[in-house]
Amino acid sequence: MKALNEDLKTGNLKQIYLFYGAESYLRRQYLKRFKQALVSEDDEMNYHYYEGNDTSVSDFIGIAETLPFFADRRVIIWENSGFFKTSDEKLYNYLKAVPESTKILFVEAEIDKRGKLFKLFHSLSSAVEFPVQGEEMLKRWIGTTLKKENKQITERAATYFLDKVGTDMENIHTELEKLICYCLGEDIITEKSIDEICTPHINNHIFDMIEAVAGKRQPEALRLYYDLLALKEPPMRILFLIARQFNILLQVKELKGKGFDNKSIGAKINLPGFVVGKYSNQASRFKMNELKEAVLSCIDAEEAVKTGNLGDRMSVELLIIKYSQ
Numbered sequence: 001m002k003a004l005n006e007d008l009k010t011g012n013l014k015q016i017y018l019f020y021g022a023e024s025y026l027r028r029q030y031l032k033r034f035k036q037a038l039v040s041e042d043d044e045m046n047y048h049y050y051e052g053n054d055t056s057v058s059d060f061i062g063i064a065e066t067l068p069f070f071a072d073r074r075v076i077i078w079e080n081s082g083f084f085k086t087s088d089e090k091l092y093n094y095l096k097a098v099p100e101s102t103k104i105l106f107v108e109a110e111i112d113k114r115g116k117l118f119k120l121f122h123s124l125s126s127a128v129e130f131p132v133q134g135e136e137m138l139k140r141w142i143g144t145t146l147k148k149e150n151k152q153i154t155e156r157a158a159t160y161f162l163d164k165v166g167t168d169m170e171n172i173h174t175e176l177e178k179l180i181c182y183c184l185g186e187d188i189i190t191e192k193s194i195d196e197i198c199t200p201h202i203n204n205h206i207f208d209m210i211e212a213v214a215g216k217r218q219p220e221a222l223r224l225y226y227d228l229l230a231l232k233e234p235p236m237r238i239l240f241l242i243a244r245q246f247n248i249l250l251q252v253k254e255l256k257g258k259g260f261d262n263k264s265i266g267a268k269i270n271l272p273g274f275v276v277g278k279y280s281n282q283a284s285r286f287k288m289n290e291l292k293e294a295v296l297s298c299i300d301a302e303e304a305v306k307t308g309n310l311g312d313r314m315s316v317e318l319l320i321i322k323y324s325q
Contacts, residue, residue: 017127019105026130035047047077055078060076063076085110142158156191165201179194206245235315236305246291
């Protein structure tokens with residue numbers, strides 16, 4: 001991102017860029033900056049935005065080859081094209097020789113780094129990754145955001161806030177807006193205010209549920225499940241998140257057993273290092289074979305629902321009962 005910031009600052013932007021990575025909030029913010037750097041707000045003739053795979057490569061190339069209309073450049077942004085998970089020889093060959101009058105940005109949620117297209121952008125140093133951000137960066141961002149509103153937060157409260165709302169920057173942004181409005185007459189953001197106004201992230205709810213399962217506290221585990229249902233969370237999404245939680249615990253336990261520290265584990269499974277510590281503690285409460293069996297049981301529960309053998313709500317309930325009794 002450092003090189004991209006320099007390009008945006010100097011206006012010396014490359015012909016083509018690829019923005020990718022797990023942090024969607026940053027992808028969107030830099031997409032806006034890219035557009036603002038190249039296109040005036042009232043210029044609708046020279047700006048083109050595509051989303052999904054409905055546009056053909058031939059149509060895309062036709063637009064890219066068209067000279068700008070009373071402007072220095074034509075700008076094309078294509079989001080989630082899907083071309084970075086497959087391959088298209090025609091597009092690949094074209095992007096090697098884009099006319100100087102055209103700037104192109106691809107923004108992708110998922111890519112295959114083994115593909116020719118990604119390797120092309122990588123070779124041009126125009127592939128920019130936006131990964132999940134670490135604890136220190138998130139705390140600095142939180143502090144800066146609050147400072148603009150003449151508010152402060154302690155290190156401890158910032159840690160507490162992240163633990164409650166999660167590390168997704170879009171969600172952090174939303175919860176910070178709520179906090180700022182709620183604390184209009186206060187200069188310091190406290191843990192009490194965070195508890196009163198911030199909504200716990202669903203992953204925290206799932207974490208607490210699995211913690212209750214690990215502690216064989218069946219009534220608590222079921223209560224947390226019913227709370228999620230009351231919040232209109234679909235049972236199959238809850239099942240997906242439970243399966244994801246068990247899978248993360250399995251990976252953390254395996255890597256811990258191989259001697260990796262929290263930071264290294266976070267890098268391998270795409271989790272912030274400070275979150276890994278929580279998962280590591282929870283994983284230690286399960287045996288390896290229990291975690292493997294739990295992942296398989298989640299798959300079985302999903303199959304039971306899809307084949308009509310069990311209702312979606314009941315399948316998750318039975319899963320919770322099985323591992324918390």
